[in-house]
Amino acid sequence: MSATSPASVESLDPPVAAGRRFVSELVRNPKGLTGFVLIFGVVFIAIFAPMLAGHDPTRQVLEARFLPPVFAEDGTWGHILGGDNLGRDILARVLYGSRTSILVALLVVFNAMVVGSILGAIAGYFGGLLDAVIMRIADFQLSFPFILVAILMLAIVGPGFWTMVFALSVALWVRFARLVRGETLKIRELEYIQAAKSIGVGHVAIIFSHVIPNVLPTIIVIATFDVAEVVIAEAAISFLGLGTQPPTPSWGMMISEGRNYLFENYWMALGPGIAIMTTSIAINLFGDFLRDTYDPRQERL
Amino acid sequence: MTEAASPLVEVSDLTVHFAGRGNVLGRLLGKGPVVHAVNGISFAIGRQEVLGLVGESGSGKTTTGRVLARLVPPTGGKVRLDGEDWLGLSGPALRRRRRNVQMIFQNPFASLDPKWTVERIVAEPLKTHERMGAPELRRRVASLLEGVGLDPRLMTRYPHQFSGGQRQRIGLARAMALNPQLLIADEPVSALDVSIQAQILNLLAELKASHRLSMLFISHDLAVVRHVSDRVAVMYLGTLVEIAETKTLYRSPRHPYTQALLSAIPDPTRRKSRKAIALKGEIPSPLNPPSGCVFHPRCPLAQARCAQETPKLRPLADGQWAACHLA
Numbered sequence: 166m167s168a169t170s171p172a173s174v175e176s177l178d179p180p181v182a183a184g185r186r187f188v189s190e191l192v193r194n195p196k197g198l199t200g201f202v203l204i205f206g207v208v209f210i211a212i213f214a215p216m217l218a219g220h221d222p223t224r225q226v227l228e229a230r231f232l233p234p235v236f237a238e239d240g241t242w243g244h245i246l247g248g249d250n251l252g253r254d255i256l257a258r259v260l261y262g263s264r265t266s267i268l269v270a271l272l273v274v275f276n277a278m279v280v281g282s283i284l285g286a287i288a289g290y291f292g293g294l295l296d297a298v299i300m301r302i303a304d305f306q307l308s309f310p311f312i313l314v315a316i317l318m319l320a321i322v323g324p325g326f327w328t329m330v331f332a333l334s335v336a337l338w339v340r341f342a343r344l345v346r347g348e349t350l351k352i353r354e355l356e357y358i359q360a361a362k363s364i365g366v367g368h369v370a371i372i373f374s375h376v377i378p379n380v381l382p383t384i385i386v387i388a389t390f391d392v393a394e395v396v397i398a399e400a401a402i403s404f405l406g407l408g409t410q411p412p413t414p415s416w417g418m419m420i421s422e423g424r425n426y427l428f429e430n431y432w433m434a435l436g437p438g439i440a441i442m443t444t445s446i447a448i449n450l451f452g453d454f455l456r457d458t459y460d461p462r463q464e465r466l
Numbered sequence: 467m468t469e470a471a472s473p474l475v476e477v478s479d480l481t482v483h484f485a486g487r488g489n490v491l492g493r494l495l496g497k498g499p500v501v502h503a504v505n506g507i508s509f510a511i512g513r514q515e516v517l518g519l520v521g522e523s524g525s526g527k528t529t530t531g532r533v534l535a536r537l538v539p540p541t542g543g544k545v546r547l548d549g550e551d552w553l554g555l556s557g558p559a560l561r562r563r564r565r566n567v568q569m570i571f572q573n574p575f576a577s578l579d580p581k582w583t584v585e586r587i588v589a590e591p592l593k594t595h596e597r598m599g600a601p602e603l604r605r606r607v608a609s610l611l612e613g614v615g616l617d618p619r620l621m622t623r624y625p626h627q628f629s630g631g632q633r634q635r636i637g638l639a640r641a642m643a644l645n646p647q648l649l650i651a652d653e654p655v656s657a658l659d660v661s662i663q664a665q666i667l668n669l670l671a672e673l674k675a676s677h678r679l680s681m682l683f684i685s686h687d688l689a690v691v692r693h694v695s696d697r698v699a700v701m702y703l704g705t706l707v708e709i710a711e712t713k714t715l716y717r718s719p720r721h722p723y724t725q726a727l728l729s730a731i732p733d734p735t736r737r738k739s740r741k742a743i744a745l746k747g748e749i750p751s752p753l754n755p756p757s758g759c760v761f762h763p764r765c766p767l768a769q770a771r772c773a774q775e776t777p778k779l780r781p782l783a784d785g786q787w788a789a790c791h792l793a
Contacts, residue, residue, distance in 0.1 A: 356577035360640065363535045364591045365564035378581045 190458050197454025203447030211263040220254035222261040223412040227252050234432045246436040250426060258414040259436045265415040266444065269330055270395040274388050276334035281341025282384055286372050288342065289349025300346065303339040311336050312398055319407045329408040333395055344387055348380040382459045389452035393445040400441050416441050472549065473510035474647060474680045480543035481506050482529050502752045503529040505704040506543065508779065516674065516681040518695030520688060524749055526704040531650045531684045535569045536560060548647065565595050565644035572653035574633035578625040584636055585621035591643040610639040614669060631662035642673060652684045667694055688731055692716055700724045703760040704752055706779055710786035720782055720793040722765050767792055
């Protein structure tokens with residue numbers, strides 16, 4: 166046997182191979198593909214909302230007040246999903262509302278992911294007092310429901326778009342911290358970490374170059390599910406009037422506004438309701454696919 | 467003996483205790499159970515000498531290696547490396563000196579970061595300790611890979627694309643990158659097929675000769691240890707029970723444990739097998755090691771004295787040392 170012959174015939178560069186694998190797995194997975202296409206659709210809508218809407222989402226037209234949707238009696242194609250209590254076009258508001266939802270979800274998950282992962286990796290890697298302090302804070306916070314923590318934070322810092330982003334980020338970091346800590350505990354005993362230590366690589370370099378990259382697939386899977394949850398949480402908080410402030414359209418706030426008219430003019434809540442449902446289902450489908458493909462060990466948390 | 471005037475490594479009275487899994491209160495008060503992983507062992511490794519360290523699992527041989535690699539903090543004792551207090555170093559001073567002691571690991575599937583290319587893996591020690599440009603770094607990596615019998619063109623690949631033996635070569639290239647004085651080989655061939663074992667052992671021997679290496683070779687495989695070691699140390703339950711030149715030890719073991727261990731090796735040249743000395747029972751828990759001689763509960767020759775007095779490692783003939791009252 167020659168020691169110089171590679172063990173595997175695979176000679177593709179891994180980035181290329183990873184990309185191809187993603188595509189080939191995705192087309193074979195109807196659930197994942199559905200999720201991916203829907204997510205793509207939502208993002209597309211968020212980006213091109215001004216071109217798709219046809220109406221100004223904040224413009225109030227008296228004749229359009231409580232205008233029924235096109236599929237109901239008296240509906241018109243001019244306002245496909247009808248008009249709200251102030252005569253604003255609901256379709257336009259739903260389309261623009263996707264921007265709020267997506268932006269909040271991405272910002273929050275990104276913040277929570279970065280902060281949570283780093284703290285979790287530090288806790289798991291160093292152990293001892295640092296671990297105890299970080300994880301007790303996390304446990305304390307985890308003993309309250311996620312949304313309650315967010316609302317609590319908002320009650321302290323006051324309502325608004327950015328404070329909502331902040332509050333949700335604070336409420337969400339613990340999940341990443343717990344997860345990454347657990348994975349780090351496992352990885353830190355592995356011999357390549359021991360090897361790096363015996364070489365004399367510093368702790369910070371070990372965490373960022375060995376630990377985090379090896380936890381990343383798991384982190385990304387969890388992040389996907391959390392995006393769906395944050396979309397719903399944003400809606401809930403805006404529904405309560407603590408998040409996005411009028412007149413900026415947000416799905417949650419639209420449902421909140423429609424609540425008073427639910428019996429006579431159900432369609433005010435219908436459009437944003439379907440939007441929230443579709444988006445979160447899409448992300449969950451895609452998240453399931455990512456988990457099954459890249460992280461089969463990880464059961465839904 | 468290959469030992470020069472002053473040995474490279476001098477270990478004296480090394481002790482490693484781990485806090486066991488007691489309750490929180492006990493651990494806070496420092497009264498939890500204690501695992502006596504290594505209990506006051508002393509030995510030396512000469513320059514360009516290979517010291518084999520054998521023992522069953524739980525004997526503390528791996529822990530000993532890890533203390534020498536400064537991966538595990540010792541509880542007590544001293545280690546002098548090239549005359550310097552090796553355990554006294556810490557922080558940046560320790561990190562700088564780590565290049566002198568490198569390690570290769572048992573599991574070639576866990577010792578290389580799966581997300582890194584071979585080039586990056588082998589370059590890691592060079593980047594950590596030396597400043598050099600990318601082309602120079604690449605040249606060094608290439609020559610290191612050649613030095614362990616791997617095609618440098620494979621350096622852009624990832625560990626999963628290699629076999630166990632090839633991965634062990636990569637690990638060896640990484641360990642050799644800094645030209646260490648001491649190589650700690652922790653069961654380096656235990657995870658490999660027998661045919662590959664021989665290749666890696668020969669490679670180790672070559673590197674040892676060409677780089678004037680000293681080596682601590684940790685293994686449970688008596689045949690492998692006999693093949694590579696100049697001297698052999700035998701550990702049992704955290705204690706060094708016997709140390710001697712390889713030939714002497716295998717020809718005339720003096721400690722009853724070593725005798726039992728060696729008698730268990732099948733000898734294909736004899737028609738009728740020697741009678742293996744069967745030891746009673748299991749290796750006791752290091753949480754609560756036996757009094758006196760740690761081997762006495764299983765020793766076929768044990769006497770009343772063995773349960774009370776701890777035998778010291780004492781010199782016999784021919785540089786052979788054993789820790790037994792009866793040897």
